[in-house]
Amino acid sequence: MASTRTNIMVCCGTGCLASESEKVLKNLEVIAKARGYAEEVQIIKTGCFGFCEQGPIVKVEPDNVFYVRVSPKDAKDIIDEHIIKGRKVERLLYMEPNENERIKKQEDMPFYKKQLRVALKNCGLINPEDVYEYIALGGYEALGKAITKMTRDQVIDTVKRSGLRGRGGGGFPTGLKWEITKKQESDVKFMICNADEGDPGAFMDRSILEGDPHSVLEAMAIGAYAIGADKGIIYIRAEYPLAIARLNTALKQARELGLLGKNIFGTDFSFDINLKYGAGAFVCGEETALINSCEGKRGEPNFKPPYPAEEGYWGHPTCVNNVETFANIPSIIMKGADWFAAMGTERSKGTKVFALAGKINNVGLVEVPMGITLREIIFDIGGGIPKGKKFKAVQTGGPSGGVITEEGLDTPIDYDSLIERGSMMGSGGMIVMDEDDNMVNIAKFYLEFTMDEACGRCGPGRIGTKRLFEMLHKISSGKATMADLDALKQLAYMVKDSSLCGLCQTAPNPVISTMKHFWDEYVALVKDEDHPQGEGRYVPKNKIGMKS
Amino acid sequence: MKIKSLDELRKIREEHSNQVRLREYGEMAGDKIEILIGMATCGISSGARETLNAFVNALSSEDIDNIKVVPVGCIGYCHSEPTVQVNIPGQKPVLYGNVKENKVRDIIEKHIKGGKPIENLILHVDFERA
Numbered sequence: 001m002a003s004t005r006t007n008i009m010v011c012c013g014t015g016c017l018a019s020e021s022e023k024v025l026k027n028l029e030v031i032a033k034a035r036g037y038a039e040e041v042q043i044i045k046t047g048c049f050g051f052c053e054q055g056p057i058v059k060v061e062p063d064n065v066f067y068v069r070v071s072p073k074d075a076k077d078i079i080d081e082h083i084i085k086g087r088k089v090e091r092l093l094y095m096e097p098n099e100n101e102r103i104k105k106q107e108d109m110p111f112y113k114k115q116l117r118v119a120l121k122n123c124g125l126i127n128p129e130d131v132y133e134y135i136a137l138g139g140y141e142a143l144g145k146a147i148t149k150m151t152r153d154q155v156i157d158t159v160k161r162s163g164l165r166g167r168g169g170g171g172f173p174t175g176l177k178w179e180i181t182k183k184q185e186s187d188v189k190f191m192i193c194n195a196d197e198g199d200p201g202a203f204m205d206r207s208i209l210e211g212d213p214h215s216v217l218e219a220m221a222i223g224a225y226a227i228g229a230d231k232g233i234i235y236i237r238a239e240y241p242l243a244i245a246r247l248n249t250a251l252k253q254a255r256e257l258g259l260l261g262k263n264i265f266g267t268d269f270s271f272d273i274n275l276k277y278g279a280g281a282f283v284c285g286e287e288t289a290l291i292n293s294c295e296g297k298r299g300e301p302n303f304k305p306p307y308p309a310e311e312g313y314w315g316h317p318t319c320v321n322n323v324e325t326f327a328n329i330p331s332i333i334m335k336g337a338d339w340f341a342a343m344g345t346e347r348s349k350g351t352k353v354f355a356l357a358g359k360i361n362n363v364g365l366v367e368v369p370m371g372i373t374l375r376e377i378i379f380d381i382g383g384g385i386p387k388g389k390k391f392k393a394v395q396t397g398g399p400s401g402g403v404i405t406e407e408g409l410d411t412p413i414d415y416d417s418l419i420e421r422g423s424m425m426g427s428g429g430m431i432v433m434d435e436d437d438n439m440v441n442i443a444k445f446y447l448e449f450t451m452d453e454a455c456g457r458c459g460p461g462r463i464g465t466k467r468l469f470e471m472l473h474k475i476s477s478g479k480a481t482m483a484d485l486d487a488l489k490q491l492a493y494m495v496k497d498s499s500l501c502g503l504c505q506t507a508p509n510p511v512i513s514t515m516k517h518f519w520d521e522y523v524a525l526v527k528d529e530d531h532p533q534g535e536g537r538y539v540p541k542n543k544i545g546m547k548s
Numbered sequence: 549m550k551i552k553s554l555d556e557l558r559k560i561r562e563e564h565s566n567q568v569r570l571r572e573y574g575e576m577a578g579d580k581i582e583i584l585i586g587m588a589t590c591g592i593s594s595g596a597r598e599t600l601n602a603f604v605n606a607l608s609s610e611d612i613d614n615i616k617v618v619p620v621g622c623i624g625y626c627h628s629e630p631t632v633q634v635n636i637p638g639q640k641p642v643l644y645g646n647v648k649e650n651k652v653r654d655i656i657e658k659h660i661k662g663g664k665p666i667e668n669l670i671l672h673v674d675f676e677r678a
Contacts, residue, residue, distance in 0.1 A: 044571075086621050087588075132564040136564040141557060258550030
């Protein structure tokens with residue numbers, strides 16, 4: 001067979017699909033065939049490149065040329081000019097906002113320069129619907145190595161020494177979680193993948209599942225081997241149809257090759273995975289609520305202990321890990337714990353994927369080593385604030401986190417430093433605000449979300465979040481007094497300290513941190529002063545229980 | 549077919565490595581040898597497409613990975629098409645003219661592997677090129 005000389009990769013993640021990348025792909029294929037180049041050129045559908053702001057993305061290898069905002073009618077020029085005649089299509093090359101020169105190579109783009117891809121290493125590189133591409137890049141070797149050459153303790157020890165911590169937000173050491181689950185004496189154990197990504201503005205797990213589903217399946221099998229489970233569940237929100245479709249394809253292919261199922265790699269280890277669909281409740285990302293939902297019960301958390309590692313799915317020991325956590329595992333097994341531990345900071349190792357959204361030039365998905373500063377992420381990778389506005393704050397950790405202001409921009413990011421700053425890592429959503437955003441409105445937006453999503457199991461969560469929201473509404477309507485501000489503060493700490501699970505324990509964080517950093521904006525609304533930073537009043541979409 | 553051992557997995561990996569090779573090495577950082585092939589109208593009509601494919605096939609059949617074969621536009625030597633420029637990191641680029649399909653193997657053997665440019669094919673240009 002003649003070798004192909006050029007690969008054209010077309011991003012088919014959700015973002016790019018929404019801007020017609022599927023048509024771009026079709027057109028490229030049809031035109032390449034019509035011109036008689038179908039044999040020499042391979043056109044590949046890939047997962048997310050991360051640069052969603054500039055989608056649809058098309059990349060040409062081996063030239064390493066990166067085209068942005070490609071519309072279906074540009075396909076003709078890409079084939080006729082670039083592929084046939086070797087001339088790059090200038091107008092489709094990326095132009096850095098502050099410079100006038102177009103950049104053709106991906107490696108030269110500031111968006112990619114400071115990134116380090118471990119969990120996302122295959123996203124945008126392989127066709128997620130072809131298991132052979134995953135294998136060709138070394139896929140499933142980690143599983144083979146783990147179950148044929150390593151003992152269960154060695155696997156756990158490797159993960160422990162790597163320093164990998166849970167990427168869903170909690171930051172619990174993954175190796176330790178595996179060890180605790182392994183130590184439970186039980187014939188039946190479960191490995192669950194938490195793909196219930198619910199924060200507003202977060203799309204890390206979604207992109208991994210859409211772009212590289214096999215990495216998660218492989219890692220789940222490795223984890224299951226380590227803890228002694230033979231069944232796995234991926235709990236995924238039903239709002240992610242593309243991720244579900246690609247997971248189902250991946251599961252089918254893995255079973256056909258015997259990479260899932262009975263006697264994997266000819267050993268006596270057997271493992272298979274089922275999907276469970278969530279109805280999109282934020283609380284179901286909490287592991288005990290997730291397990292209840294898997295069992296067909298209401299998605300409500302339980303009191304811990306007992307932890308799922310002791311009594312989980314149907315009372316059996318269960319290990320729940322996040323998608324991104326899993327995506328790191330194959331590389332750790334192949335390259336070793338020391339390789340992974342060499343990246344990051346003292347107590348947070350490796351890399352973290354962040355979804356950049358809000359008032360930022362380069363909206364998209366980035367993976368950076370731990371220890372990088374927020375300034376580098378927002379200004380170097382993210383390209384700064386649009387329209388020359390001033391940076392005001394960034395919310396990390398979604399509705400559970402808090403705002404970080406200018407003065408916190410130079411803190412190296414890791415789990416602990418963010419908590420010290422009154423925010424948290426969370427699952428990796430990062431929403432940037434500029435000078436036009438009113439911080440009371442921001443707090444109100446997040447409280448509206450947590451109020452809606454609070455499951456109702458415990459009093460502080462059910463009633464407290466609602467009262468917090470009402471107070472914020474009163475403040476932003478200009479009807480509040482200074483006494484209301486005190487009451488708000490007091491209630492915020494009360495909810496934080498007395499709620500049952502993480503959702504409502506962290507729900508007041510946006511209020512607490514905005515009050516801390518932007519007290520003047522609260523006072524301005526109470527005293528009815530003209531505040532310089534107001535962009536009108538935030539009108540909540542949910543009117544339940546609001547007076548007039 | 550079920551994979552029964554790590555060796556079987558590696559065999560499958562081998563078989564499919566061609567499918568991803570271009571991407572894998574295109575992504576890698578670091579200096580690579582580049583072979584640039586003039587693929588303007590004049591180049592194509594003189595057989596540049598065949599030359600390009602001959603390079604790709606020859607390199608992949610010998611499992612040479614660290615070389616990028618890139619089609620580029622016309623550089624103005626239409627009388628000597630197909631033109632091929634070989635960039636080896638740290639050396640002055642060499643431009644060849646009249647590289648038909650049958651010269652490809654020579655260039656790979658003598659210049660890229662042997663390190664000695666083929667004098668009688670070189671087009672001597674009188675301006676500096678990167």
